[in-house]
Amino acid sequence: MNVVVLGSGSRGNAVAITSDDVTVLVDAGFSPRALRKRAAAAGVDLSRLAGVVLTHEHGDHARGAVALATSAGCELYASGGTLSRLGSAGRAIGQLETVAVGPFWVSACRTRHDAAEPIAVCVTGPEGEKLGIAYDLGEAGVAVRYLLRAADCLVVEANYDDVLLRTGPYPASVRERIAGSHGHLSNRAAAELLAELWHPGLRTVVLAHVSEQCNRPDLAHAQVRGTLEPLGYDGDLLVAPQDGALGPIVVLRSVVAAPA
Numbered sequence: 001m002n003v004v005v006l007g008s009g010s011r012g013n014a015v016a017i018t019s020d021d022v023t024v025l026v027d028a029g030f031s032p033r034a035l036r037k038r039a040a041a042a043g044v045d046l047s048r049l050a051g052v053v054l055t056h057e058h059g060d061h062a063r064g065a066v067a068l069a070t071s072a073g074c075e076l077y078a079s080g081g082t083l084s085r086l087g088s089a090g091r092a093i094g095q096l097e098t099v100a101v102g103p104f105w106v107s108a109c110r111t112r113h114d115a116a117e118p119i120a121v122c123v124t125g126p127e128g129e130k131l132g133i134a135y136d137l138g139e140a141g142v143a144v145r146y147l148l149r150a151a152d153c154l155v156v157e158a159n160y161d162d163v164l165l166r167t168g169p170y171p172a173s174v175r176e177r178i179a180g181s182h183g184h185l186s187n188r189a190a191a192e193l194l195a196e197l198w199h200p201g202l203r204t205v206v207l208a209h210v211s212e213q214c215n216r217p218d219l220a221h222a223q224v225r226g227t228l229e230p231l232g233y234d235g236d237l238l239v240a241p242q243d244g245a246l247g248p249i250v251v252l253r254s255v256v257a258a259p260a
Helices: 032-041 065-072 080-086 142-148 162-167 172-179 187-197 217-231
Strands: 002-007 014-019 022-026 049-053 075-078 098-101 104-110 119-124 130-134 153-157 204-208 236-239 246-250
Touching (some): 002 153, 204 246
């Protein structure tokens, strides 16, 4: 399957996953018009959209979701809490439940964030290739680690640098919210999570939701690379931009044994 991050950051997030000319979106944090424009520029065809999967209801993840799903005639998938907060119909995904969406299997688990019922997502392709997506979470609990195990590609939040957050422009209350257990992952926390998830079959890591105020792509990249390389990671380490697309990333099923 091919993965394109259509944009990631505080102003919008969307990940397009395509196989057999069918696409699933994980999050739709831009207007439908902007999503279609970004998708077209990245060579992603949204005319065969099988579903829109939401991690939570915040605008930078759900802004265009309902309108896009309606216009495409496809289902909206999210937790019951997210659907309720949006006031929208859709297919609720329960804790560690797996549902079929087009040619994909989508699994989810609860995360810790200041939203109604946020989730992390795992998408498994037709050949068993596995993509994990986890952002907007203050801590990565046991369920998140279980969901993301043995992934071939991971999209993980590296939202802020500890020093830049402390010295940045935000008031104390906002800094505490970002760094709290229901806020976001720092570069250091992302590196620690990825170190736990590392296995010889992991080939691509994408750092997402990088703050424009309290982080820099080079800092996030250096922190994670410095943690993963000593473990033996020699795959791609990419940073998703806010204002453009990243990809396509070809995700293949690993031929290397991964942890069960």
